[in-house]
Structure formats: C-alpha cells, structure tokens
Amino acid sequence: MPAARVFTPKNRLAGILGDASDPTREALAARAERNLEAIKPRTQTYLRGRLKQIEALAALEEDALAVRREVMAALALEVCETGAAADMVMVGEAARALYILLTASAPWHGEAVRLHCRTLALLASTDLPGAEIESLLGRLRTVRRHVGVAD
Amino acid sequence: MPGRRLNPSKASILVVDDNPQAMEIMSQILLGLGVSRTTKCAGAEEARRALVNATFNLAIIDGEMPDQDGFALTSWLRLDPMGRNYTLPVVLATANPSSASVCAARDCGANYVVAKPIIPGVLLDRMEWIARTTRQFVTSDTYRGPDRRFQNLPLLPGMEERREENLRLVSEPERALSQDEVNSLFA
Numbered sequence: 088m089p090a091a092r093v094f095t096p097k098n099r100l101a102g103i104l105g106d107a108s109d110p111t112r113e114a115l116a117a118r119a120e121r122n123l124e125a126i127k128p129r130t131q132t133y134l135r136g137r138l139k140q141i142e143a144l145a146a147l148e149e150d151a152l153a154v155r156r157e158v159m160a161a162l163a164l165e166v167c168e169t170g171a172a173a174d175m176v177m178v179g180e181a182a183r184a185l186y187i188l189l190t191a192s193a194p195w196h197g198e199a200v201r202l203h204c205r206t207l208a209l210l211a212s213t214d215l216p217g218a219e220i221e222s223l224l225g226r227l228r229t230v231r232r233h234v235g236v237a238d
Numbered sequence: 239m240p241g242r243r244l245n246p247s248k249a250s251i252l253v254v255d256d257n258p259q260a261m262e263i264m265s266q267i268l269l270g271l272g273v274s275r276t277t278k279c280a281g282a283e284e285a286r287r288a289l290v291n292a293t294f295n296l297a298i299i300d301g302e303m304p305d306q307d308g309f310a311l312t313s314w315l316r317l318d319p320m321g322r323n324y325t326l327p328v329v330l331a332t333a334n335p336s337s338a339s340v341c342a343a344r345d346c347g348a349n350y351v352v353a354k355p356i357i358p359g360v361l362l363d364r365m366e367w368i369a370r371t372t373r374q375f376v377t378s379d380t381y382r383g384p385d386r387r388f389q390n391l392p393l394l395p396g397m398e399e400r401r402e403e404n405l406r407l408v409s410e411p412e413r414a415l416s417q418d419e420v421n422s423l424f425a
Contacts, residue, residue, distance in 0.1 A: 091378035093385065096325035099295040100369040105243035110272070112242050112362055119270025119358030126266055133259040164302055167333040168260045172355040179355075183333060 123172055130173040137166050138178075138211050141185075145204035149197045159200075160189035166207075177220045181207040184227045191236040199234050203227055244366060250275040250292070254285040254311065255300040255331075260354065264298060264331075267358045271365075282306035282314075289315060293322045296365065300354075301332030301339060308332070309339075309346045316347040316382035325375050327368045327384075331356055335415045347383025349373075353417050360417055 144152060144159045152159075163186040170179020185203040188196075206223050209215075215223075231237075251273055255261045261278055268276050277292065279285040282305060289297075297315075299308035306314075308330050315323060330348040332339055343351045350364045374385040 091376055091381075092319075093374050093376050095372060096375045098369065098372065099325075099327060100249065100365055102295070103244050103246040103249055103365060103369050105245035107243065109243040109245040112244050112359075112366065115244060115246070115271045116359040116362050118272075119267045119362075122266035122270040123263065123358070126262060130259055130263065161304070164333055165257050165259070168257050168300075168354045169263060170355070171357075172263045186334065 127173060130169055131175070134166055134169060134173050134175060134178070135211070137162050138207065141166070141204055142208055145201055152197060152200065153195050156189055156195070160186055163189060163207075175211065177224070178207065178211045180224060181210050181227070184224065184231070188231055188234075188236055191231075193235040196234040199230050202230060242366065244362070244369075245272065246362075246365065247272045247274055249273055249295040249365075250277070252277045252279065252285065252288055252294045252297040252299075252326075254279045254282065254297065254303070254308065256280055256303045257300070260300065263355050267356060267361060270358060271362060282308075282311045285311060286314065289321070289323045289326075294326055296368070297323075297326055297328045298356075298361075299328060299330055299348075301330050301343070301351075302334065309342050309348075312343075312348050312383075313346040319377055319382075329361070329364055335417075337415055337419075340415065344383075344386060345381070347381070349384050353415075357417075 141159060141162050144155055144162070147155065163182045166182035167179050167186055170176060170182060181203070185200070185207060188199060188203055206227055210220065210223070246268075251268060253261065253264050253268070253276055255264065255278075258280075261280070265276060265278065277288050277294070279288055282303060285297075285299070288294075299311055301308040303311075312328050312330065315321070315326065315328065318324060327349045328347070329350045329352055330343045331352050331354045332343070333354045335351060335353045340351050349368060352360055352364060376383065376385050
C-alpha cells in the first residue's frame with residue numbers, strides 16, 4: 088500500500104499577523120461592515136430584481152415552470168447568497184428553502200414550488216414578526232418533507 | 239481575545255464567484271479588511287488559469303457555480319503536488335451549509351467552509367486562524383488537503399470542545415448548519 092506523504096507547507100497567511108502599528112481585527116471588521124452598509128442599496132436593488140424574476144416564473148403554467156426549474160433555482164440561489172447583506176435575512180432563508188426544493192432529486196411538485204414562491208414574495212414585501220416568519224418557514228419545511236425533500 | 243492586530247494588506251487573494259453581487263460584497267469586505275491584491279474570477283475555468291499563472295495566499299471559492307462548482311475546483315487544485323498553489327488555503331463559501339456539503343468540502347481538501355453571505359468578522363477569524371496555525375498537509379491516493387487529524391491538537395484559546403456534538407451534526411446530513419456548527423466540523 089503506498090504511503091501517504093505528510094508535510095508542513097509554508098504558512099501563506101502568516102504575513103497578515105500584525106504588530107502594534109497595525110489596526111486591530113475589530114477595526115478592520117468594522118471598516119468592512121461600513122463598506123457593506125454603503126453598497127446595501129445596490130444589493131437590495133439587485134435582490135428585488137431577482138425576486139421579480141422568480142415571481143414571473145411562478146406565474147407560468149405548470150409545464151413551462153417545470154421546464155424552467157433550473158433557472159428558478161439559480162435565481163433562488165442568488166437571493167440566498169446575498170439576502171443577509173441586504174438586511175433581508177429571512178428572505179434569504181426562504182430563498183434557500185426554494186433552492187433546496189428545486190435542486191432536490193425528488194419528483195416535481197409545482198404546488199410546493201408555488202407555495203415557496205408565495206412565501207418568498209410575502210417575506211420580501213411585508214415586515215412580519217419573527218415568530219410568524221419562523222412559523223412560515225417551518226410550514227415550508229413540512230411541505231418539503233411531505234414531497235420527499237429532506238432539509 | 240480583543241485587540242489582536244492584523245495586516246492583510248499584502249495578502250494576494252483569489253475570489254471565485256459567478257454571482258456578480260456576491261462578488262461585489264466580497265470585494266467590499268476584502269477592501270475593508272485592507273486587502274489590496276484581489277484577483278476576481280467569475281467561474282472555475284478563469285480561476286484555473288489564474289491559479290496556474292500566479293501564486294496566492296488564500297482562495298475564497300463559491301461552493302455553488304453552474305459549470306464547475308467550488309468543490310470540484312478545489313479538488314482540481316489539489317491534483318498536482320508540483321502546482322504553485324497546491325497547498326493554497328481554500329475557504330469554500332456556500333449558501334447551503336448542510337453537514338453533507340461541509341463534509342464534501344473537507345473531502346475535497348478545503349480548509350474551511352463559511353456560510354454566504356460572508357460576515358466580515360467570520361472571514362477575518364478564519365484568516366487569522368489559518369495564519370496562526372501550523373497545519374500539516376496530506377498527499378495520499380484518497381485525500382489531498384490539510385491534515386484532518388487537526389482535531390487531535392489542543393483547541394485554540396476561545397474554542398469550545400464540541401466533538402460529541404459533531405457526531406450529532408453529521409447524522410443529519412441535509413440540515414442547514416449555523417456558522418458555529420460549520421466551524422466545529424473543521425476545528
């Protein structure tokens with residue numbers, strides 16, 4: 088049996104460890120957070136554009152929607168990847184739920200997809216209390232389980 | 239441990255992401271962290287060219303990309319032991335951090351997984367951790383990447399012992415994990 092080779096490579100990030108003249112990690116993180124805050128309006132515009140596209144797909148006839156499953160999954164993923172950076176954490180979570188449903192190796196369930204889309208649209212347009220959002224996401228999880236998609 | 243000082247300004251970082259807004263978010267984070275040398279690639283093919291032509295200090299790779307995903311790109315990076323970036327630290331960023339995808343990330347040779355969108359403090363913590371840790375690298379027929387026996391080392395200050403909990407996490411492969419849970423599977 089061939090032996091594994093185990094070695095210690097040069098630490099490529101060792102150079103980032105600073106000294107007294109360098110900023111603290113808290114200062115660096117705060118500066119990055121400010122940068123994110125500055126682009127938040129752009130991120131929100133981007134997200135709303137993607138949500139509109141999802142809404143338009145959800146309005147299609149069953150067959151047309153099923154054919155565009157991958158397109159919708161890609162849009163849901165984009166919302167999921169950026170939601171929290173636009174202060175739309177729960178929209179991102181609902182998009183993640185839709186992405187999981189659309190990419191699972193389970194039979195197509197158009198009604199389950201539409202229910203996820205409606206919830207996504209609701210969360211994007213309404214400021215619901217946290218408990219209600221949790222309950223909605225919990226119900227979506229139950230729907231997914233019923234159509235054979237594990238979370 | 240507050241007050242630690244860092245200077246990522248000289249680090250050369252490769253960012254691979256097909257989502258333009260996610261790329262913008264990452265660029266702004268790195269700019270804020272003081273990183274001045276960022277190479278941006280919108281897909282795996284472009285990233286492969288960059289990895290052949292330049293040496294990086296860190297790669298931040300999107301887990302979910304349409305043509306070749308971040309897991310496959312990381313596996314490709316670990317193929318050639320003579321490659322200039324063979325041991326490059328890789329942070330896989332995923333929008334779907336289930337324990338199944340975290341385990342897949344470990345198996346393809348990634349150093350860490352972070353949930354998207356990345357929180358600046360979380361990314362900085364991962365970078366600092368890599369910078370402060372001497373971690374061995376394994377080349378074998380079945381695995382190429384950071385030594386996963388890392389778990390046998392003493393825990394770093396501030397880290398909690400969660401090994402028993404890890405067994406529970408991997409028994410639920412589809413559930414989305416929190417960033418803390420993701421970290422515990424890599425620590």
